[in-house]
Amino acid sequence: MSGSVSRHFVAEKVKALCVVSDVRYASEKLQEEYDLLPLVAIGGWDNETNHVSLHLPVRPTRNERELRKEFGRGDGDARPCELSTLTEVEHKGDVNALQFVATRGENLLVSASSAGGVFAFRMTSSVGDDDAAMTDRDSVKPLTAFEVPLWEQVFAGTAATCLEVSENRTSIVAASAGGTLAWLKLDDSVSIEKIENKDTSRLPINAVKFLGRDSVVATVGPTPGSQLRVWDLLANNQFPVTTCADASSRSILSTLETHPTRPEVLITGGDDGSVRFWDRRKFDVPFRTEGYHQRAVRALKLHSASPRYLFTGGDDAVVNCWDFHDGRNPRDPVECFCFQWLL
Numbered sequence: 001m002s003g004s005v006s007r008h009f010v011a012e013k014v015k016a017l018c019v020v021s022d023v024r025y026a027s028e029k030l031q032e033e034y035d036l037l038p039l040v041a042i043g044g045w046d047n048e049t050n051h052v053s054l055h056l057p058v059r060p061t062r063n064e065r066e067l068r069k070e071f072g073r074g075d076g077d078a079r080p081c082e083l084s085t086l087t088e089v090e091h092k093g094d095v096n097a098l099q100f101v102a103t104r105g106e107n108l109l110v111s112a113s114s115a116g117g118v119f120a121f122r123m124t125s126s127v128g129d130d131d132a133a134m135t136d137r138d139s140v141k142p143l144t145a146f147e148v149p150l151w152e153q154v155f156a157g158t159a160a161t162c163l164e165v166s167e168n169r170t171s172i173v174a175a176s177a178g179g180t181l182a183w184l185k186l187d188d189s190v191s192i193e194k195i196e197n198k199d200t201s202r203l204p205i206n207a208v209k210f211l212g213r214d215s216v217v218a219t220v221g222p223t224p225g226s227q228l229r230v231w232d233l234l235a236n237n238q239f240p241v242t243t244c245a246d247a248s249s250r251s252i253l254s255t256l257e258t259h260p261t262r263p264e265v266l267i268t269g270g271d272d273g274s275v276r277f278w279d280r281r282k283f284d285v286p287f288r289t290e291g292y293h294q295r296a297v298r299a300l301k302l303h304s305a306s307p308r309y310l311f312t313g314g315d316d317a318v319v320n321c322w323d324f325h326d327g328r329n330p331r332d333p334v335e336c337f338c339f340q341w342l343l
Helices: 028-033 062-070
Strands: 014-020 039-044 050-059 082-091 095-103 106-113 118-123 143-146 160-165 171-176 181-185 188-195 207-211 213-220 228-232 242-244 253-258 265-270 274-279 288-291 297-302 309-314 318-323 340-342
Touching: 014 095, 014 106, 039 082, 039 095, 050 095, 050 143, 082 143, 106 171, 160 207, 171 207, 171 213, 181 213, 207 253, 213 253, 253 297, 265 297, 265 309, 274 297
Parallel strands: 095 160
Antiparallel strands: 014 039, 039 050, 050 082, 095 106, 106 118, 106 160, 118 143, 160 171, 171 181, 181 188, 207 213, 213 228, 228 242, 253 265, 265 274, 274 288, 297 309, 309 318, 318 340
């Protein structure tokens, strides 16, 4: 298995990124002429002015590749794709998390802000028939902010650290640096339910994931003895229903991933570079731990169609690809060809 990296300068530091599906911002003519990839949305962080921006990746066409070969220019002389910036909108505070959701006939980007809330942006598809559909930014605004005051102040000035959209696209759960969880309804912006942090430490939540139902989520953070927690808003609106930690390690859990076909499996990344696998049916200890990063793991992503592949990214500027064969014993060594992209 091999891979290539296309590096692009986007003018500001980036902490959050998501792929935008089902939104077209190129004319039929451009789509026929170019090999277009899905839009990418990114959120700025630690800049004088932060933005949420949309970018269109474009791969070389077959004719372009053939011309390169004809004139003696190999594929190594060109980047795998070019990145066209379509638009950007100012964002209040750092963009700590960013997700796309298509619901009720609208395409939305939602962000978790260091200013203490959740911000929403409406996306508009372009269906023009000429190049102006992609280049004339005044005629069509592909991204506009719209105010949802209760969302924007949901944590009253305490930074929103992360968020997640439910699988059925009806709810958003957001978490704060103070350890609070908030459920927001996409079809009722005034409906907000919270689980306030009852711990005196008020430690932050680093990542949150829905677990099948809109009322049930898992979170990770630095809380001693319970870095991994499961919450059920309907069963207990004050405390987690399950907590666990790895007694053999003092690392802080920094990120979280769920399995698309095995709901009992949770995967966490730690600030020590480790990746841990947990079984919700026996939550006392992780059933396996792997360590292929030299610094904190910040991102985990299972391939949605082939979940045997796990991608991890860390502060060591490395992206690893892991291969877990179906049917392997959980205790067997992972076949981690871990081929690496150095960023």
